[in-house]
Amino acid sequence: MQSVLTDQPAGEPRATLLLAHGAGAPMDSPFMTQLAAALSAQGIKVVRFEFPYMAARRDDGRKRPPNPMPMLEQCMREQAAGVSGRLFLGGKSMGARVASQLAAEVGAAGFICFGYPFHPPGKPERTRIEHLQQIGCPGLIVQGTRDPFGKPDEVAAYPLDPALQLHWLESGEHDFRPLKSSGLTQQALIEEAADVAAAFIAAAER
Template sequence: MSAELIDQPKGQALATLLLAHGAGAPMDSPFMNELAAALSARQVRVVRFEFPYMAARREDGRKRPPNPMPVLEKSMRELRAGLQGRVFLGGKSMGGRVASQLAAELGASGFVCFGYPFHPPGKPERTRIEHLQQISCPGLIVQGTRDPFGKPDEVATYPLDPALQLHWLESGEHDFRPLKSSGLTQQALIEEAAAVAAGFMAAASRR
């Protein structure tokens, strides 16, 4: 497996999205594969990579906890430095948190979070929103309405920057998996997330 995976759209890309994985699954998990494919189908060039702890797990098969935040940030900084043109930072869950913290500093055109970890499940008092209270570049969070890391009624009480865009996926869990009774599918919600993200990047690129 290469250190990076690149999903190149057919024709001209509207932007490049440096896309980080979440805490527990690699860059080529089914979710990440489907999301990257849905984004590239909408003219987004997607560059996926793995943080050091996940790359080490790929080598020896041993599960590890995520690296400390400074290590995660260093990894994304290094990859961002090698990308040219219109670049957005993004990620699933933990990866989105890293992206949102670094986007402005690294001169990105914006950031996109897929399932943001507003707080650990069952611990709503431990919020991770300080840097989202005042953002200095365009930002989008796409969140399932059943996400235990942050549901609509909780997020509505947070003092988030009004410029931060939120899009709710009806019935979606943290991985955008809906209830069967909703009549929706995970694939449909991933496609919706990709469509919203591509639209956001196109609009931010016109600024």
């Protein structure tokens, strides 16, 4: 398996999204693969990569905890340096946290979080929002309404930067899986997330 996966759109890409995985699943997990395909169908070039601990797991099959945040940031920083053209940083969960912390620093045109870990499940007092109170570039968070890492009523009370955009996926869990009773599908919510992300990128380019 190569260390980077690139999903190219059919025509000239409108931008490149550097997309980081979450803490527990690799860059080619079903969620990441479906999301990248939906984004590339919107004309976005998607570059997926793996943090060092996940790359090591791929080599020997042994599960490891995520690297310390400074190492995760440096890894994404190095990946961003290799991308030419208009760049957006993005990620799933932990990867979203890294992307949102680095986007302004690396000169990205914006960041997109697919399921942001506002707090650990069951521990709403341990928030991870300090850097989201004043963002240095356009930002979008796409979140399921049933996400245990941050639900609408919790997030509404946070002092987030008014410029930070939030889009809620009805009935979605952390991986955008909806309740069967909703009549929705995970694929439909992933495609909705890609639609919103594409509109955000188009607006950020103006």
